[in-house]
Amino acid sequence: GQQVMQIPQYQHVQEGEDFTTYCNSSTTLSNIQWYKQRPGGHPVFLIQLVKSGEVKKQKRLTFQFGEAKKNSSLHITATQTTDVGTYFCAGPDTGFQKLVFGTGTRLLVSP
């Protein structure tokens, strides 16, 4: 079945360092969505990318959708302790009935 993998599984950075998580799908995606889940909380929608090669920015966060629409990345510039959490990517399944979530990347930021 359709699979979405993320790397790394876990990353620990010092505050101020940059961070990137990569998302790879086994199939071409019509769009890619990113979610953030704080420790003990629920996933919160961050952004959706639709076009091949699309790049979107939200303050220190940069999201990119690959040219082949099978991969995506999230880059955080100068991390802050408020960035702590698990970041999930997700794409629609081939029937557009549901989302297939990635395995997630857990980010820990030390002050």
Next chain:
Amino acid sequence: DGGITQSPKYLFRKEGQNVTLSCEQNLNHDAMYWYRQDPGQGLRLIYYSQIVNDFQKGDIAEGYSVSREKKESFPLTVTSAQKNPTAFYLCASSLSKGAQYFGPGTRLLVL
């Protein structure tokens, strides 16, 4: 105040007992979803519903049941057939093919 609510926040289940988790949304979303999350793990889809009076099994439906009698409500019953029910249960809703909005979750513990 629009949103998606889940109750209770914590739920304790005794052996052989069925328990029902509530999920309500006033976002006028057609689609609703139930996920299970184990500690340090990703999201696994239990059931989903694209429209009232219709729902489909997700990846781990065994031991669970749902109903969708109203657009606003999508309760999940964890039956006694689910032998390892301890987990964090998340409900979400969305417009068709759109971003998913999650409730705060219910933590189910077995006594």
